[in-house]
Amino acid sequence: MDKGTLDKxxxxxxxxxxxxxxxxxxxxxxxxxxxxxxxxxxxLYGISQGGGVRVISGDKTGYAYTDEITEENxxxxxxxxxxxxxxxxxxxxxxxxxxxxxxxVTVQRPLQDIADASRIEVMERANQAALDYxxxxxxxxxxxxxxxxxxxxxxSEGLYLRDELPLLFFIVQTMSDDGTNxxxxxxxxxxxxGFELFEKDSPEAVAQRAARESIAMLDAEDAPAGTMDVVMxxxxxxxxxxxxxxxxxxxxxxxRGIGAFTGKMGEKxxxxxxxxxxxxTLPNYRGTINFDDEGTQAQRNVLIDKGVLQGYMTDIxxxxxxxxxxxxxxxxxxxxxxxxxxxxxTFIEPGxxxxxxxxxxxxxxxxxxxxxxxxxxxxxxVFNFTCREAYLIENGRKTTPxxxxxxxxxxxxxxxxxxxxxxxxxxxxxxxGKGQMAEVTxxxxxxxxxxxxxxxSRA
Amino acid sequence: xxxxxxxxxLVNRGLRRGADEVEVYLQxxxxxxxxxxxxxLETVQESDTGGVGFRVIVDGGMGFSHSNDLSERSLDxxxxxxxxxxxxxxxxxxxxxxxxxxxxxxxxxxxxxxxKVSMDKKIDMAxxxxxxxxxxxxxxxxxxxxxxxRESRMFIANSRGLSKSYQAGSCSIGVGVVAEKGDQRHTGxxxxxxxxxxxxxxxxxxxxxxxxxxxxxxxxxxxxxxRAAVIFDPAVARSIIGGIITAxxxxxxxxxxxxxxxxxxxxxxxxxLTLVDDGLRPKGLGSKPFDGEGVPTATRTLVEKGVLRxxxxxxxxxxxxxxxxxxNASRGGFTSLPGISTHNLxxxxxxxxxxxxxANTSRGLxxxxxxxxxxxxxxxxxxxxxxxxxxxxxxIVHPVQGLTIAGSANDILHNIDMMADDxxxxxxxxxxxxxxxxxxxxxx
Numbered sequence: 001m002d003k004g005t006l007d008k009x010x011x012x013x014x015x016x017x018x019x020x021x022x023x024x025x026x027x028x029x030x031x032x033x034x035x036x037x038x039x040x041x042x043x044l045y046g047i048s049q050g051g052g053v054r055v056i057s058g059d060k061t062g063y064a065y066t067d068e069i070t071e072e073n074x075x076x077x078x079x080x081x082x083x084x085x086x087x088x089x090x091x092x093x094x095x096x097x098x099x100x101x102x103x104x105v106t107v108q109r110p111l112q113d114i115a116d117a118s119r120i121e122v123m124e125r126a127n128q129a130a131l132d133y134x135x136x137x138x139x140x141x142x143x144x145x146x147x148x149x150x151x152x153x154x155x156s157e158g159l160y161l162r163d164e165l166p167l168l169f170f171i172v173q174t175m176s177d178d179g180t181n182x183x184x185x186x187x188x189x190x191x192x193x194g195f196e197l198f199e200k201d202s203p204e205a206v207a208q209r210a211a212r213e214s215i216a217m218l219d220a221e222d223a224p225a226g227t228m229d230v231v232m233x234x235x236x237x238x239x240x241x242x243x244x245x246x247x248x249x250x251x252x253x254x255x256r257g258i259g260a261f262t263g264k265m266g267e268k269x270x271x272x273x274x275x276x277x278x279x280x281t282l283p284n285y286r287g288t289i290n291f292d293d294e295g296t297q298a299q300r301n302v303l304i305d306k307g308v309l310q311g312y313m314t315d316i317x318x319x320x321x322x323x324x325x326x327x328x329x330x331x332x333x334x335x336x337x338x339x340x341x342x343x344x345x346t347f348i349e350p351g352x353x354x355x356x357x358x359x360x361x362x363x364x365x366x367x368x369x370x371x372x373x374x375x376x377x378x379x380x381x382v383f384n385f386t387c388r389e390a391y392l393i394e395n396g397r398k399t400t401p402x403x404x405x406x407x408x409x410x411x412x413x414x415x416x417x418x419x420x421x422x423x424x425x426x427x428x429x430x431x432x433g434k435g436q437m438a439e440v441t442x443x444x445x446x447x448x449x450x451x452x453x454x455x456x457s458r459a
Numbered sequence: 460x461x462x463x464x465x466x467x468x469l470v471n472r473g474l475r476r477g478a479d480e481v482e483v484y485l486q487x488x489x490x491x492x493x494x495x496x497x498x499x500l501e502t503v504q505e506s507d508t509g510g511v512g513f514r515v516i517v518d519g520g521m522g523f524s525h526s527n528d529l530s531e532r533s534l535d536x537x538x539x540x541x542x543x544x545x546x547x548x549x550x551x552x553x554x555x556x557x558x559x560x561x562x563x564x565x566x567x568x569x570x571x572x573x574x575k576v577s578m579d580k581k582i583d584m585a586x587x588x589x590x591x592x593x594x595x596x597x598x599x600x601x602x603x604x605x606x607x608x609r610e611s612r613m614f615i616a617n618s619r620g621l622s623k624s625y626q627a628g629s630c631s632i633g634v635g636v637v638a639e640k641g642d643q644r645h646t647g648x649x650x651x652x653x654x655x656x657x658x659x660x661x662x663x664x665x666x667x668x669x670x671x672x673x674x675x676x677x678x679x680x681x682x683x684x685x686r687a688a689v690i691f692d693p694a695v696a697r698s699i700i701g702g703i704i705t706a707x708x709x710x711x712x713x714x715x716x717x718x719x720x721x722x723x724x725x726x727x728x729x730x731x732l733t734l735v736d737d738g739l740r741p742k743g744l745g746s747k748p749f750d751g752e753g754v755p756t757a758t759r760t761l762v763e764k765g766v767l768r769x770x771x772x773x774x775x776x777x778x779x780x781x782x783x784x785x786x787n788a789s790r791g792g793f794t795s796l797p798g799i800s801t802h803n804l805x806x807x808x809x810x811x812x813x814x815x816x817x818a819n820t821s822r823g824l825x826x827x828x829x830x831x832x833x834x835x836x837x838x839x840x841x842x843x844x845x846x847x848x849x850x851x852x853x854x855i856v857h858p859v860q861g862l863t864i865a866g867s868a869n870d871i872l873h874n875i876d877m878m879a880d881d882x883x884x885x886x887x888x889x890x891x892x893x894x895x896x897x898x899x900x901x902x903x
Binding site: 041047050182384 | 496497499500501502503504505506507508509510520521522523524525526527528533537540541543544545547548549551578600601602603637644645646684685686714715716718794796830831832835837838840841842843844845846860861862863864865866867898899900901902903
């Protein structure tokens with residue numbers, strides 16, 4: 001679609017009024033291969049393409065999209081989207097010109113050049129490694145996903161951008177069964193990357209990590225219930241912070257005046273050891289975006305600095321409503337959605353302690369090694385997440401494995417109770433849902449949280 | 460466009476291009492969503508979309524592809540991709556498509572009136588709903604009200620001579636509000652979904668329910684960690700029943716990954732538990748004349764007085780188990796392969812009034828909100844976050860939040876000791892209030 005046509009669509013979108021309009025065009029090709037019980041169950045190939053037109057007028061958003069990227073369909077979408085701008089301001093859109101944005105994604109072995117036989121091969125290797133790990137591994141499920149997403153962004157501010165991002169996602173689930181107990185575990189790797197991802201982290205290693213957890217948890221006993229100290233191992237445990245603190249720092253609910261952190265900018269909200277960052281520029285990370293789906297350059301955003309609230313994550317609309325800078329967090333799942341503030345790679349900055357010292361210094365509690373996932377109510381800040389692999393802490397040592405317990409608390413409570421942060425920052429890939437999906441990473445060093453409610457079944 | 464003819468034509472094209480069996484699933488849909496907040500329109504989103512999914516079998520291997528580009532060139536390319544993938548996957552004797560079987564139509568799946576109501580009227584309804592929900596003085600803010608509608612037509616054809624279609628639609632309206640007091644904030648949300656516009660509940664009742672859910676949680680108190688009764692409100696029944704449904708998924712049972720895989724015809728739950736799946740209920744939000752593979756749906760008792768009576772199957776899982784499909788193939792639209800799910804699932808009503816259950820509870824939790832994943836279908840473990848009301852001596856004494864509840868499926872399901880009659884059959888997954896005699900509650 002040529003720029004002249006996009007100019008016309010934007011002009012049409014603003015014909016009733018409005019402060020801003022944009023056109024988003026997307027083409028995504030995806031592959032998914034599933035292996036279960038040592039069989040390649042299904043192979044899936046998909047093409048999804050379309051375009052959406054958005055109009056912002058004051059606090060209002062109009063959005064319409066179409067599967068067929070033709071001038072006629074986009075003009076009709078523009079007309080539908082313009083509905084919200086009746087009685088709004090009138091602005092003159094700027095002719096679009098190509099903008100420049102830095103890229104943080106490098107590819108060595110492009111997915112387009114990879115034969116399906118190679119995809120099958122890495123899956124077979126993972127499956128074999130899982131089954132070879134221990135005879136009590138009864139089943140492995142290997143999922144291979146890759147996609148190439150091309151996008152074009154054109155805005156009434158005169159910006160025109162296009163790019164193409166590959167994304168690879170590889171998931172191994174293993175189930176152990178010793179005749180009495182059973183445990184399903186999951187290990188995932190994902191990057192905006194070519195096939196070289198499997199050279200950095202082999203399919204065997206991914207499978208063995210999943211299998212290790214499946215076997216370790218066969219001996220799990222009932223978890224205790226009640227308030228206790230929790231040590232969270234580094235890595236995807238960062239999902240705690242993603243849920244408990246990240247979502248409430250997305251600016252849409254702040255702009256609505258209902259978010260848990262509303263009116264707290266500049267205030268001390270966490271302990272001195274707690275610094276939290278969202279950074280869409282980490283090289284090839286799953287949450288990295290180069291620029292967001294509104295065209296804003298991705299950047300490193302310090303959200304909480306040594307316990308003091310420093311920033312929210314904004315998109316164009318919320319930055320305007322709050323009179324704050326755009327942080328490059330306006331993201332959308334696809335052309336079927338309009339952008340909203342979303343996280344990218346969100347993490348706790350490493351501290352000075354060692355993980356060994358933190359554990360040794362914790363008399364009793366729960367050691368959380370992996371999580372299934374969690375959620376938060378961004379208004380109240382009440383969050384929960386479910387442990388998959390966890391152990392009792394007794395006298396500063398990790399002891400008996402305990403069954404999947406829920407941990408719950410409030411965001412303000414948890415960040416004022418993190419009293420130790422280690423030096424071992426690591427990340428894990430995730431799928432974040434907020435009415436629409438976004439690929440993210442969550443990262444954290446090993447941390448200790450004092451006094452969190454653990455939902456075990458043992459008194 | 461004549462999509463039925465297109466679907467049939469594409470089946471033949473797939474056979475010509477080298478597939479042994481072909482299924483074409485075409486879907487078109489129209490969506491509208493309106494959101495208002497603080498007495499003004501916030502978003503309007505509209506779309507008209509469609510696409511096709513191809514499932515093919517070649518030498519026993521299965522491939523799938525989908526595209527929303529219906530141009531001739533794209534359709535050929537998409538078909539070829541599925542065929543290429545089918546040659547890569549493992550031949551599996553259970554891969555098969557269902558043949559034609561007569562189905563009965565279901566009344567009331569599509570209301571043409573929904574689309575005829577003007578945009579202004581729909582916006583106005585959402586605005587009114589928000590205003591009504593904000594009336595109570597304890598309600599200080601709104602997270603918005605919305606109106607949504609969806610209309611879709613699906614067409615399914617396969618190389619065994621099956622060719623079917625149906626049209627369905629629904630509309631919904633809902634609101635979320637925030638009660639505030641000092642530093643406390645509590646959210647309340649209520650929505651109503653129906654097939655027919657005229658069946659939507661009154662704005663007054665939806666608004667009152669949303670406001671009540673928010674303000675009744677003000678001033679919660681903590682309780683000590685203990686074992687006590689837990690009364691499940693209908694809104695949270697899914698956290699228990701959902702795990703049973705996943706555990707009787709035929710695929711999971713075949714894989715040995717279900718805590719109920721060996722429980723057929725066994726008493727695995729209390730006699731008070733009867734579960735029925737009804738695909739044919741007139742106007743039901745989960746109703747459909749045939750499933751995601753074209754197999755007729757039915758009404759089936761899955762659990763009868765605590766005894767497991769049936770697993771859920773699509774064609775593949777049924778072939779593997781050596782039984783007939785139960786018509787439970789689900790489809791997340793044209794982009795996905797058939798999975799397995801229920802249609803309208805309900806827990807049969809019991810003899811009690813919900814108020815009587817509370818009155819008969821000397822100490823326990825009336826559970827209104829849960830978080831977490833519910834019963835783990837692999838091993839039956841249950842743990843979740845909990846909020847609601849504390850009950851002492853048959854009376855509600857104060858709200859509670861930040862609690863946890865936990866147990867094993869075996870203990871929980873055998874200990875359902877009271878079942879109420881307050882079931883809302885307008886929902887596609889529904890249960891009355893019920894009580895678990897005792898569970899572990901985590902608190903202070």
